[in-house]
Every structure is written in C-alpha cells, then in structure tokens.
Amino acid sequence: MPSSRLSVVVTRRLPEPVETRMRELFDVRLSESEDPMPREALAEAMREADILVPTLTDLIDAPLLAGAGERLKLIANYGAGVDHIDVATARQRGILVSNTPGVLTEDTADMAMALILAVARRVPEGMARMREGDWPGWAPEALLGARLSGKRLGVLGMGRIGQALARRARAFGMSVHYHNRRRLHEGLEAPLEATYWESLDQMLARVDVLSVNAPHTPATFHLLNARRLKLLKPSAVIVNTSRGEVIDENALTRMLRAGELAGAGLDVYERGRGVNPRLRELPNVLLLPHMGSATREARLEMGERVLVNMRTFADGHRPPDQVVPSML
Numbered sequence: 001m002p003s004s005r006l007s008v009v010v011t012r013r014l015p016e017p018v019e020t021r022m023r024e025l026f027d028v029r030l031s032e033s034e035d036p037m038p039r040e041a042l043a044e045a046m047r048e049a050d051i052l053v054p055t056l057t058d059l060i061d062a063p064l065l066a067g068a069g070e071r072l073k074l075i076a077n078y079g080a081g082v083d084h085i086d087v088a089t090a091r092q093r094g095i096l097v098s099n100t101p102g103v104l105t106e107d108t109a110d111m112a113m114a115l116i117l118a119v120a121r122r123v124p125e126g127m128a129r130m131r132e133g134d135w136p137g138w139a140p141e142a143l144l145g146a147r148l149s150g151k152r153l154g155v156l157g158m159g160r161i162g163q164a165l166a167r168r169a170r171a172f173g174m175s176v177h178y179h180n181r182r183r184l185h186e187g188l189e190a191p192l193e194a195t196y197w198e199s200l201d202q203m204l205a206r207v208d209v210l211s212v213n214a215p216h217t218p219a220t221f222h223l224l225n226a227r228r229l230k231l232l233k234p235s236a237v238i239v240n241t242s243r244g245e246v247i248d249e250n251a252l253t254r255m256l257r258a259g260e261l262a263g264a265g266l267d268v269y270e271r272g273r274g275v276n277p278r279l280r281e282l283p284n285v286l287l288l289p290h291m292g293s294a295t296r297e298a299r300l301e302m303g304e305r306v307l308v309n310m311r312t313f314a315d316g317h318r319p320p321d322q323v324v325p326s327m328l
Contacts, residue, residue, distance in 0.1 A: 008027065009028075009029045009048065017303070046065075047072075048069060048071070050071050052075045053076050053078055055077070056084050057272075065089045074097075074310070076310050077097065077306075077323075080102075081216075098319040098320075098323060102160060103298055107297070111293075115267065116237065120145050121146070122284070148174055152206060154179070155176065155178040155194075156213060157179075157180060158179075159180075161242075162213040166194055175195070177207055178197065179200045207236065216246060222246070224252075229247075234261065239264065240265075244269040245270050247270065253278050266279070267291060305321060
C-alpha cells in the first residue's frame with residue numbers, strides 16, 4: 001500500500017520535527033491541541049484513518065474499537081506502555097498495535113534514581129524550608145536522611161528500566177534485589193550482582209528502598225496492596241515511575257500519614273491526574289507530573305520509532321515494534 005494513500009490521525013501535538021516528517025511521508029491530520037483528544041473526536045478519527053497515532057492519555061477500549069472503520073489497520077502508539085489500548089480486541093478486529101520500546105529506558109531510570117536520592121535525603125523538606133524562609137541555620141540533627149551506600153534496593157519489575165536502575169544503584173553502593181515474573185538470564189543477572197526473590201512478600205520485608213518498574217496489567221493491579229505495603233520497614237522509601245495502578249494509593253497515603261513509611265517519590269498515580277489530595281500535604285512525599293521520560297532526546301526518539309513502524313507497515317510488512325497479547 002503506497003504511503004501517499006495512507007490517512008494518518010495524530011491525537012495530540014508531537015515535537016515539531018516528528019510532525020513535519022509525518023507530513024512529508026503521509027496524509028496526516030495533526031492535532032493543534034496540547035490536551036487529550038475528546039472521546040467523540042477519537043471515535044471519529046478511528047472511523048476515518050488508516051493509521052492512528054495515540055498517546056497514553058487516549059483510552060482505546062473495546063467499545064471504541066467496535067466502532068472503528070474498516071480502513072483502520074494500525075495503531076502506532078507514541079509511547080512504550082500500551083495498557084490504555086485493548087490489544088486483544090484490536091487483534092481480533094485485524095488491527096495491528098505497535099509501541100516505542102527501549103527509547104525511554106535511560107531517562108526513566110535517571111528519574112527513578114533522582115527520586116530515590118531526593119526522598120532518602122529529604123530534599124523536598126529542605127526545599128520547603130528554604131522557600132518558606134524557615135531555616136534557622138545548620139544544626140547537627142536537622143533533616144537527617146538516609147545514606148544510600150550499603151542499603152538494599154528492591155526492584156519490582158526487572159525489565160529494561162529496572163535493569164538500568166539497578167546499574168545506577170550499584171554505582172551508589174547499593175545491593176540489588178528484584179522480583180519479576182521470570183528470573184533474569186544469568187548473563188543479565190550476574191553483572192548486576194542482583195538477588196532474585198521468587199516471593200515478593202519476602203523481598204519487601206528486607207529492602208530499604210522499593211522501586212516500582214512493573215507494567216499495569218490485570219495481574220499487577222494493586223499488586224502492592226495494604227497487606228504488602230505493611231511488609232516494608234518503617235524506614236523504607238518507595239518510588240514509582242511505572243504505573244500508578246500497581247500501588248493501592250489510598251493504603252500508601254494512610255501509611256505515609258501514620259509514619260509507617262519514611263517517604264515516597266511518585267511520578268505516576270492510580271487515577272491519572274486525580275492525585276490524592278492528602279498526598280500533596282505530606283512533607284516526606286515528592287510528587288512529579290509524569291516526567292520520567294520527559295527529555296527532548298526521548299520524545300524525538302519516540303517519534304522516530306513511530307515513523308519506522310508506520311513506514312514498515314506502509315511497505316506491506318509487520319511493524320518491528322508490534323505488540324501482541326502474549327507479550328502483556
């Protein structure tokens with residue numbers, strides 16, 4: 001199918017170089033808005049386009065897919081996560097789904113490490129004192145945090161990002177522990193000097209810092225529920241740069257308010273933009289607006305991967321980053 005005949009709808013504004021290249025290659029309808037596309041407009045786009053380029057804010061569920069036009073044959077997601085897309089239903093309807101794996105790895109691992117450092121060393125509390133003019137001067141007991149060297153990092157989800165974080169943690173002198181659906185191959189595990197725990201409960205009871213790097217699936221929803229969160233030490237720190245739904249946010253908030261955890265650094269939330277207001281009140285919590293992959297380099301590389309998937313499809317081949325239900 002010649003690419004000049006393919007109709008493409010992009011649901012949200014993308015970096016200018018990415019949009020311009022799409023214009024050069026396809027018949028593209030771009031979005032003028034920084035906001036998510038309304039559901040009605042998304043449904044219309046799916047009736048008219050050959051290729052849809054959505055982002056993580058576009059919920060493409062079974063009802064929307066049921067109304068998709070016969071022309072729609074590829075959903076080229078701008079992003080690595082696809083839990084907002086009903087991949088199984090898309091496959092049943094003959095619609096391919098692709099994503100952009102790998103390009104976010106280093107940036108998201110950087111952010112996870114930044115959150116660990118900031119929360120363990122109580123940076124948010126120090127910043128608040130300086131902004132409020134409430135600093136009486138240096139004192140031996142003021143804002144004492146935790147040294148990372150010698151501490152145990154628990155990684156929940158040892159994929160690309162989890163492994164990249166483990167490499168950073170090792171450089172800070174931390175020991176690495178992890179829980180995963182499957183144990184890593186020895187060639188990956190050995191360089192990290194990582195300890196595998198088949199039991200998540202047993203790992204949680206032993207780590208000083210817990211990083212959530214697991215995707216959101218039916219199996220991981222509230223994987224860190226109230227019971228499991230209580231297994232963590234009161235001195236433990238938890239960070240999440242993956243998916244908010246993995247943690248029971250209400251239970252986490254209650255424990256932080258009760259002093260049953262030392263702190264938390266969150267870049268994602270169970271209800272998307274609907275952040276628990278009680279979390280905002282806590283001095284030992286650092287909240288970020290989903291910035292894990294927010295680098296210029298990552299955003300451009302994401303666009304390049306989308307273009308590769310689109311061009312490969314236009315040439316009559318399977319996109320190299322096709323996602324199938326068995327991968328989820």
